[in-house]
Amino acid sequence: MQTTNQPTFERNTFKKRLTTMLKVDFRRMFTSPFAYIMLGISLVMPVLILVMTTMMDGTVSVNPQTGVEMVIEGFDNVWQVIGTLSSANATGQMSMDMTAMCNINLVFFISSVLVCVFIADDFRSGYAKNLFTVRSKKGDYVISKTLVCFVGSALMIILFFIGAMIGGAIANLPFDITGTSVGGIICCLLCKVLLTSVFTAIFTTMAVVGKQRLWLSLICSLGASMLLFAMVPMISPLDANIVNVILCLAGGALFSVGLGFVSKAILDKTSLV
Amino acid sequence: MNAIEIKGLTKNFGEKQALSGLNMTVPVGAIYGFIGENGSGKSTTEKIICGLIHPSGGTVKLFDRDYKDSDVRAKMGVLIESPGCFPSLTVWNNLMIQANNLGVENAEEEIRRVIKLVRMEGAASNKFKNCSLGMKQRISIAMALMGNPTLLVLDEPINGLDADGMRIMREVLLDVVKDGKCTVLVSSHILGELEKVATHYGIVRGGKMIMEMTADELESNCRTYVAVKSRQNDVTLAILRRHFIRVEEDESGYIRVYDDVKAEDVVTLLFSNGILVNEVRTDKIGLEEFYIDLMNKKEGSGYANY
Numbered sequence: 001m002q003t004t005n006q007p008t009f010e011r012n013t014f015k016k017r018l019t020t021m022l023k024v025d026f027r028r029m030f031t032s033p034f035a036y037i038m039l040g041i042s043l044v045m046p047v048l049i050l051v052m053t054t055m056m057d058g059t060v061s062v063n064p065q066t067g068v069e070m071v072i073e074g075f076d077n078v079w080q081v082i083g084t085l086s087s088a089n090a091t092g093q094m095s096m097d098m099t100a101m102c103n104i105n106l107v108f109f110i111s112s113v114l115v116c117v118f119i120a121d122d123f124r125s126g127y128a129k130n131l132f133t134v135r136s137k138k139g140d141y142v143i144s145k146t147l148v149c150f151v152g153s154a155l156m157i158i159l160f161f162i163g164a165m166i167g168g169a170i171a172n173l174p175f176d177i178t179g180t181s182v183g184g185i186i187c188c189l190l191c192k193v194l195l196t197s198v199f200t201a202i203f204t205t206m207a208v209v210g211k212q213r214l215w216l217s218l219i220c221s222l223g224a225s226m227l228l229f230a231m232v233p234m235i236s237p238l239d240a241n242i243v244n245v246i247l248c249l250a251g252g253a254l255f256s257v258g259l260g261f262v263s264k265a266i267l268d269k270t271s272l273v
Numbered sequence: 274m275n276a277i278e279i280k281g282l283t284k285n286f287g288e289k290q291a292l293s294g295l296n297m298t299v300p301v302g303a304i305y306g307f308i309g310e311n312g313s314g315k316s317t318t319e320k321i322i323c324g325l326i327h328p329s330g331g332t333v334k335l336f337d338r339d340y341k342d343s344d345v346r347a348k349m350g351v352l353i354e355s356p357g358c359f360p361s362l363t364v365w366n367n368l369m370i371q372a373n374n375l376g377v378e379n380a381e382e383e384i385r386r387v388i389k390l391v392r393m394e395g396a397a398s399n400k401f402k403n404c405s406l407g408m409k410q411r412i413s414i415a416m417a418l419m420g421n422p423t424l425l426v427l428d429e430p431i432n433g434l435d436a437d438g439m440r441i442m443r444e445v446l447l448d449v450v451k452d453g454k455c456t457v458l459v460s461s462h463i464l465g466e467l468e469k470v471a472t473h474y475g476i477v478r479g480g481k482m483i484m485e486m487t488a489d490e491l492e493s494n495c496r497t498y499v500a501v502k503s504r505q506n507d508v509t510l511a512i513l514r515r516h517f518i519r520v521e522e523d524e525s526g527y528i529r530v531y532d533d534v535k536a537e538d539v540v541t542l543l544f545s546n547g548i549l550v551n552e553v554r555t556d557k558i559g560l561e562e563f564y565i566d567l568m569n570k571k572e573g574s575g576y577a578n579y
Contacts, residue, residue, distance in 0.1 A: 006274055006301065007336060007423045007454060009344040017343070020376040027373060028359075031366065126355035127370075130416065133323040133351040133426075134375060136343045271326040273353075 017137060021144040029118060029148050038114045042107055042156040043163040046081055049102045050167030078168030078175050082161065083188045083238035085179045104160050104192060105232050111153035111196060112203045112221040118152075119145055119207035120214040128211075128272055138267035142260050146197075146204050150256075153196035161189055180239040191236030191244050197252030199225055201259040208263045211272075274337050276301045276424055276456035277322060282331035284317050284480075291317045292480040294331070299473065301336070302453035304446055306471035307460040308564055314480040315460045316353065319426050322458070323351050335424060347375070350422030352430055356413030360402035364393065364412055367401055368419065375420040387415040390445055392437075406433040414442065418449065425449065427459040431466055439466055446470045468560040476567060484567065495558045499536045500527040502552040503543065512546050513539070527552075 029035050057074030075081055081103045122128045135141065168175060177185065203221045210217030235247060277299035284292040292314045299305045309315045320326045321333060324341060333340040340346075358367040365384065372380035388394055391411040396404065404412065410433045417425055431439055447470060449455040461467045474491060476484040486494065500523070503509045510528050513520045519531035530539055540550050558566070 007348070009336070009342075009348060009423070012344050012347045016376060020373055024370055024373045028370060031362070033361070121359065125359050126357035127359065128357075129323070129325055129353055129355075130351060130357040130371060131374060132325060133349050133353075134347050136324050136341045136346045269327070273320060273325045 014137075014140075017135065017140045018143060021135070021140050022147065025144045025148040026151075029152055032118075034117060035114065035152060038110065038152070039155055039159055041110065042159040045106070045110075046104070046160050046163035047167035047170065050075060050078070050081060050164065050171045050173060053102070054171035054173060075171075075173060078164060078173045079177065079180070079185065079238055081164045081167075082185065083192075083236060083240075084233050085239050086234075086237035087179070104157065104164070105229065107153070107156050107160050107192075108196065108199045108225060108229065108232065109222065111149075111156055111199060112206075112218060112225060114152050114156070115145075115149040115200060115203035116207045116210070116214055116217040116221055118149060119204065120210065120212055120217055123212035123272075124214070126273075132267075132272050139260070139264045141267065142204065142208070142263040145207075146200055146256055146260060146263075149204060150197050150200045153200050154193045157189070157192050157196055184239040184241065187240035187242065187245050188236055188238050191240050191248040192232075194245065194248035194252045195232060195236060198228065198248075198255040201252075201255040202228070205259045205263045205266070208266050274301055275299060275334075276303070276336060277305075277458060278332075278334040278337075279318070279322075280332045282318065282321065282333065283329045284314075284321065284326070285329045290480060292321075292328075292331075295477065295480060296482050297475055298485065299456060299458055299475075301456055302450055303473045304450055304457045304459065304471050305473045305475060306464075306467040306560075307458055307475050307477065308464065308467070308560075309460075309477035310568065313477045315477055316428055317480075318477070319353055319428050319458065319460065323349065323353065323426055325353070345423075348420075348423040350417035350419065350425045351427075352413045352417045353426065353428040356401075356409050356416065358401045358409070358412060358416070361400065363398055363400055364388075364404065365397040367412070368397075368416060371416045371419050377420045383419060387418045390418060390441075390448075391415045392441055407435055407438050410434055411438060411441070414445065418445065421455070423455060425455060425457045425459075427457065429461055430459060431461055431463050439463075442466075443470050464561040464564055465559065474560070476564065478568070491560060491563065495560075495563055496531050497555060497557045498529040498531045499534060499539050500529050500552075500554050500556060501539055501543065501550050502527050503548050503550050505548055508546075509543060509548050512543060512548065516542060 053074035056072045059072045061070050061072060063070070083104065122131065202224050206220035206224060207217040209220060236244060275298050277297060279295060279297040282292050282295040283290070295314060295318060297318070307315050317326070321328050322340060324346065335342065335345045338345050368384045368387065369380060372383055377383045388397055391414050393408065393411050393415065396408055401409070401412065410430070414430055417427065431442055434442060443466065446457055450457060459467065472488050474486050475482055501509065506522065506526060506528060510520065510522055513528060513530055517530050517532045517534065521529050523529055536553050536555050540553055543550055
């Protein structure tokens with residue numbers, strides 16, 4: 001005959017919950033080959049952009065139907081792939097040429113794949129069942145995912161920056177800092193890193209909406225980030241200063257907290273399997 | 274204190290009502306066999322207990338606390354439907370993720386312990402996607418056992434296991450409850466296996482609990498019978514039906530007499546009627562037959578009087 005003991009339960013503090021959750025998510029993110037593929041893409045992409053656009057610089061292409069000639073313009077300066085000067089943004093016109101489209105801001109889009117795949121994997125593998133059974137506080141999950149994905153996305157930005165330096169050197173482009181300063185470039189990079197928290201918060205919310213439906217998460221993420229994409233060059237110009245950094249920090253914090261609550265509410269109110 | 278106490282649980286999926294006022298009581302330290310047909314609401318109940326879906330109504334308490342209580346939930350082990358492992362990671366890494374998730378101290382030691390329990394020592398370095406169905410099932414059981422859970426919820430844990438796997442599963446279940454610190458809720462369609470370990474049973478049908486009983490109650494509820502086989506089964510059946518109240522022929526050709534009667538009385542009666550009995554035995558119906566009988570009864574025809 002078995003004897004029965006009344007079980008006692010240890011207090012599971014927020015600190016303990018979050019620490020274990022972060023440990024799991026960091027381990028998962030950085031043992032996954034997919035994360036390294038995304039980081040590799042971020043490093044290689046600017047090298048390819050700078051080398052190829054420099055090779056094509058000045059090439060004239062003719063539209064065979066209209067006969068209109070178009071001159072392909074490459075980058076004049078390595079820093080152009082990192083950002084634009086605030087004076088260029090002040091005109092209010094959005095340039096649609098190749099140099100304006102192929103720059104560091106692409107990383108904000110690409111990071112949506114990293115975030116959505118990372119979160120969708122939890123639901124697709126069935127791991128979410130194990131996870132949410134032992135973790136009733138959905139806030140821990142949202143905080144942990146947002147933080148880990150922020151680190152992943154920030155690394156992508158930094159690797160793109162490093163890639164731009166390498167690509168610039170290979171393409172023999174000038175590292176001329178006319179119109180800005182080293183401090184301005186550092187502030188610009190810092191702004192971009194901080195802005196990833198805005199996008200990560202959006203992508204996390206969309207991934208939580210989509211759950212195992214990766215396609216839905218990706219479509220929603222890209223759609224939602226398009227709305228904010230235009231503001232990125234304005235808020236993080238190449239000649240950024242401490243005010244820009246503070247603005248990006250505040251924006252990142254506001255979006256992370258606000259959308260974090262939305263994500264938590266979605267997880268609380270919807271079925272997890 | 275009960276490990277699980279459910280009152281009036283309802284769950285609707287749109288128009289469809291999956292649970293309609295289910296009540297359930299699982300005492301601490303029990304192995305509770307949760308039985309029911311496909312679609313009767315077993316998995317839905319288990320998912321609600323695990324906090325994976327939200328009930329439409331009713332109350333669920335775990336160890337006298339709300340089922341959402343994070344302290345209680347941190348001490349649960351679960352196996353519902355799929356193992357919940359990442360296919361591209363090794364078995365060891367999947368278990369490590371679960372150990373970290375539970376905040377287990379000495380994670381490596383704990384992983385070695387659970388791997389040994391399910392006899393998977395040789396497969397720790399295999400990628401999960403390369404494991405066979407039975408191996409995956411054993412790994413998912415190991416994951417559920419990680420961190421010495423206070424409440425284990427297992428949905429069809431025996432599916433895909435070979436005979437050795439089933440024996441291991443039995444040993445594991447009996448081992449985890451032996452000191453009364455763990456309670457197990459296990460659903461399975463393999464009733465013969467369940468009968469070997471369960472201390473309590475709950476039978477669910479159409480989203481309602483139709484019967485809860487202990488293993489002892491099942492034992493006393495299960496009728497004994499005398500089974501006979503002869504070359505003239507039709508005549509034998511007719512004779513026995515004239516003398517006894519509850520006589521049935523089973524699928525294997527035995528005629529069963531459920532009345533309180535001795536085997537020799539049945540043989541004597543048949544012999545006096547010129548019937549030569551080929552085989553005779555006294556037996557008791559098991560959980561499987563008890564369950565099938567119960568399911569064959571129409572709803573509302575008095576399950577409680579069974």
